[in-house]
Amino acid sequence: MTEPEPTKNAAPRTILFGLNDVLRAPKAFLAALQQVLSMFVGTITPPIIVASELEMPFEQKAYLVSMSLLCSGLGTLVQVAAFGRVGSGLLSMTGTSFAFVTPLIHAGEIGGLPLMFGMALLLSPVEVILAIFLPKLKKIITPLVTGIVVLLIGLLLIPTTIYGLTPSEGSSFHPITNLAIAAGVLLIVLGFSSIRVPWARMSAALLALLSGYLICMILGLVQMPETNSSWIAIPVPFKYGLAFDWTLILPFAFIYMVTTIESIGDLTACSEISGEPTSGPLYWKRIRGGVMADGINSAVAACLNCFPNTTFSQNNGVIQLTGIASRQVGFYAAGILIFFGLVPGVGIWLASVPPPVMSGLTILLFGLIATAGIRILVRTPLDNRSITILAVSLGVGVIVGFDSNVLAPLPDAVERIFSSGITSGGVTAIVLNAVLPKSK
Secondary structure (H helix, E strand, C coil), X not given: CCCCCXXXXXXXXXXXXXXXXXXXXXXXXXXXXXXXXXXXXHHHHHHHHHHHHCCCCHHHHHHHHHHHHHHHHHHHHHHHHCECCECCCCCCCEEECHHHHHHHHHHHHHXXXXXXXXXXXXXXXXXXXXXXXXXXXXXXXXXXXXXXXXXXXXXXXXXXXXXXXXXXXXXXXXXHHHHHHHHHXXXXXXXXXXXXXXXXXXXXXXXXXXXXXXXXXXXXXXXCCCCCCCCCCCCCCCCCXXXXXXXXXXXXXXXXXXXXXXXXXXHHHHHHHCCCXXXXXXXXXXXXXXXXXXXXXXXXHHHCCCCCEEECCHHHHHHHHHCECCHHHHHHHHHHHHHHHHCHHHHHHHHCCCXXXXXXXXXXXXXXXXXXXXXXXXXXXXXXHHHHHHHHHHHHHHHHHHCHHHHCCCCHHHHHHCCXXXXXXXXXXXXXXXXXXXXX
């Protein structure tokens, strides 16, 4: 291993290979595969949920999944390689962001895929701009606001799991079968997560998906449509075109702001776990580069017919478990993801995963997002002022999220801007945080 740089923090005892250490190819590939397994399900779930909610054709769903894997690999490559001022230079994996699921579904209901990709592309520079003003951003988007928004994201995503628990018209699933499969997948992922074996915990979600898929195959419930896809799929930029709607600017811009704060936390944790600085010029250079890379990666993703990307936090846990923080592993992981994205068969197989299997997984995944918001709030001093902001913001966000018709009396433009519960609740939190007097 190479000698550590004097500017680094003392590396945790669990770190075996530092940021610039070089591993033998087999070990690097195995470590990269562990990184991919830990975030694989998280990357493919947003496009599957959005496509299912909007009842898209199977081929579109499969294509979105393939592009999500491809863009995840390209985004990871940018983050790890750090081209100039773009990229963190850390072992930081990127994937499709869950935070955008609600505004994407809303945009899809209005204008389909062109509007979804158009708004994602139009607002992607928000992160690039915010990267320059990160210290000032913390005065507006405080931990209290961030915690409220993350909690709302999880709470409003959980109801989307219903699509897999209630069989649609013409489905071969019986209602009891749906519930049994979803419950079984949930128990499987919980079982693997509780095993005190690193590889089982890291790949619990993927193992549960495979187990659920196998059970459905045995029961004859897997429907694989016939496709004439080639062995390699060449991405087609702007395949579905672009469209824009100014009333969706605020919802998308707001989520980009929130994911910026999340990325700062993820990159800081990655830096700390890797034994790298968490303060000083090098640290801020990496944070700015990482946030800027997220914005650029999201723009590239929109051009390649994929939803916005962000850094993934679960991969920091893999670094802790394996003790490997080498950037070399990131290059291998990026290559694996790009390969999966270019092979249509992978996307077709993942798109054919029965809805109850995905629902069993997403119940846990979306619940974890909500608990992440709770953890942020717990670390925030909750005085009477903070509790008031939390209560009002959650109330507004949940009401609008479950039935946006409450905004029907407002002008059409205002109704469409605030029809997302995340936007309504988040804006409420920001306004109250700025207006209400602070406790002495």
